[in-house]
Amino acid sequence: MAITAQMVKTLREKTGVGMMDCKKALAETGGDEEKAIKYLREKGLAKAAKKAGRSTSEGLIGNYIHSNGKIGVMVEIKCETDFVAKADQFQQLAKDVAMQIAATNPVCVSPEELPQELLEKEKAIYLQQAMEEGKPENIAQKIVEGRVNKYYKEVCLLEQPFIKDDKKSIKDILNETIAVLGENMQIGRFCRIDMNDAAPEESKDDE
Incomplete structure (x- = not known):
């Protein structure tokens, strides 16, 4: 063709x-x-894997204020050089990630950062549900695993479907930008403030 x-x-x-x-x-x-x-996407993932160990000492703070003025986000997007930090694609990534956080209110950046006690609590709930459905223990464990993966997509930023294109995850968007700009990139700390909440929610550094 x-x-x-x-x-x-x-x-x-x-x-x-x-x-x-x-x-x-x-x-x-x-x-x-x-x-x-x-x-x-696969090519971008491969490029991202090759660059994963490289230092990310530059970057910028992405920000987003919702149209109602009641939800605001700041997020740290890191890269290797100041040159890339000034690139349009990198700045668009920062805006998109900030908007994603405002819309979805993730708990953390990656599954590795998810508090263990929170994860164990969810697993216990899923296991109890599966047992109550009459599933054998080996099948119940597989059901728990599947529901945990679904839970990651709800609360872990990198695993979430991108709000502008739900066929992609935030990890896909990050890897695509790495493939285009040729540098290692990371999403670091973020802070989401909602005037309806008592206090801002902050993640741990993604390092």
């Missing part, structure tokens, strides 16, 4: 990835846009 300029342009608009990478992805997948998007 011939890869047209319009196909490349459309894929670039959907993913934010460079034109040559989009063209290659379409060529590798026979012009199938959905497969090309998956190809680019």
Whole structure:
């Protein structure tokens, strides 16, 4: 199948990835846009894994104030250089992550940061539910595992579906930006203030 300029342009608009990478992805997948998007995500994940150990001493504070003026967010987005911190794609990432936090109110950045006592409490609830449904213990444990993974998508920022495109997670958005800009990036601390709450909620540093 011939890869047209319009196909490349459309894929670039959907993913934010460079034109040559989009063209290659379409060529590798026979012009199938959905497969090309998956190809680019996997490529981005591989690039992110290679860069994961590199120091992130630069970055910026993303912020978002909801239209009603009653919910505000600040989030630390880290990268390797000041040059990348000034890039449009990086600044858009910071805005999107801040907006995500405002909308979804995550407990923490990643599953590794989730308080153990909170996780154990959820597991106990899921196990009791499965046993009450009459499931054998081995099946009940698998059900607990599945419900825990679903719980991560509710309370852990990186695992949450992106509010602008629920086919992607925040981790996908982060990895796509890493693939485009070529630097390691991390989401660090965040603070979400809701005037309806008694106090702001703050995560631990993601280091």
